Amino acid sequence: MKRLLLLSGILCSSAALWAQESTRTTTTVRIEEQRGDTVEKTTIVVANGDTVAKKTRRSLSIGTDGIVIKRQSSTSGTGDSVRAKPNPRFSTQWGMVDLGFNRLHDKTDPNTVPGNHDAIFRLRESKSINVNVWIFNGRLRLNETRRQKWYMTTGLGLQMYNFRFEEPYQYTSTSPDYPSLIDSSRQGFQKNKLGFTYASIPLGLLGKTRIGDKWLVYGAGLMGGMRIASWTKLKTEGYGKEKNHDAFNFQPFNACAYGEIGVDNIIRLYGTYQLTPLNKNGLDQHPYAIGIRFIGL
Numbered sequence: 526m527k528r529l530l531l532l533s534g535i536l537c538s539s540a541a542l543w544a545q546e547s548t549r550t551t552t553t554v555r556i557e558e559q560r561g562d563t564v565e566k567t568t569i570v571v572a573n574g575d576t577v578a579k580k581t582r583r584s585l586s587i588g589t590d591g592i593v594i595k596r597q598s599s600t601s602g603t604g605d606s607v608r609a610k611p612n613p614r615f616s617t618q619w620g621m622v623d624l625g626f627n628r629l630h631d632k633t634d635p636n637t638v639p640g641n642h643d644a645i646f647r648l649r650e651s652k653s654i655n656v657n658v659w660i661f662n663g664r665l666r667l668n669e670t671r672r673q674k675w676y677m678t679t680g681l682g683l684q685m686y687n688f689r690f691e692e693p694y695q696y697t698s699t700s701p702d703y704p705s706l707i708d709s710s711r712q713g714f715q716k717n718k719l720g721f722t723y724a725s726i727p728l729g730l731l732g733k734t735r736i737g738d739k740w741l742v743y744g745a746g747l748m749g750g751m752r753i754a755s756w757t758k759l760k761t762e763g764y765g766k767e768k769n770h771d772a773f774n775f776q777p778f779n780a781c782a783y784g785e786i787g788v789d790n791i792i793r794l795y796g797t798y799q800l801t802p803l804n805k806n807g808l809d810q811h812p813y814a815i816g817i818r819f820i821g822l
Contacts, residue, residue: 614665614666620820621680623819625814628648629648629812637807648689654687655686660680681726686812687719693708693759694717695717696773719757745783746782747780747783754770776801779800792817
């Protein structure tokens with residue numbers, strides 16, 4: 526009889542405990558704390574007076590895959606990765622510089638403009654420098670996957686040519702058809718330079734293809750420019766420097782084709798070719814350049 530009473534008491538106690546467990550309420554409190562580039566997240570669970578704390582860390586990393594947020598639990602030691610929101614569809618960049626060498630593609634008909642053009646316009650190639658300063662650049666994302674990206678690009682900048690000639694021929698504005706070239710016979714000839722500055726706007730297509738852990742970058746397009754300066758500079762021992770700022774017979778606008786190729790964040794090469802001739806008529810010369818692009822899109 527005593528054993529039966531004891532067993533009944535145990536069963537009643539178990540039932541009461543089960544009923545208490547079934548009506549247990551749970552409260553969850555989450556606290557986040559920022560520490561540098563790491564967010565420490567603490568989850569506190571309160572169940573009828575019992576408190577359990579669980580910490581989760583989130584870290585931010587930037588690499589070739591973009592921006593990645595990694596979440597890791599302190600109790601399990603395992604984590605999963607959550608990719609951040611994609612970059613804005615349109616992004617801007619301030620400041621990009623091209624540095625290279627420029628040349629002249631002379632297509633002048635010798636029957637129209639007589640003379641030995643190869644000798645007259647022979648360049649000091651190491652001193653004929655092209656510098657482009659792109660003040661503003663923008664790109665519009667057209668398509669993006671893990672291994673391929675496409676953008677439409679534009680911008681605003683200055684395109685500058687500097688031609689250094691071997692011979693002391695000097696441009697003048699005396700001819701209505703094309704700049705006359707006068708052979709300066711002054712002693713001690715040192716420098717003969719022709720320079721241009723254009724305000725230019727490019728419009729092109731830029732592609733990026735992932736190869737391993739790098740991105741191959743390539744692009745092409747057209748740009749139009751307005752000539753804002755042209756000048757010559759002749760330097761001799763007897764007369765020193767002589768500068769002549771003049772429009773001569775040069776076109777007020779130009780149109781160029783351009784291209785670039787390289788590896789993102791490592792090196793980029795660029796090239797440009799002026800589709801329109803320098804002169805309004807007479808001489809048919811087309812500048813082109815090739816060099817290195819710094820801080821590309």
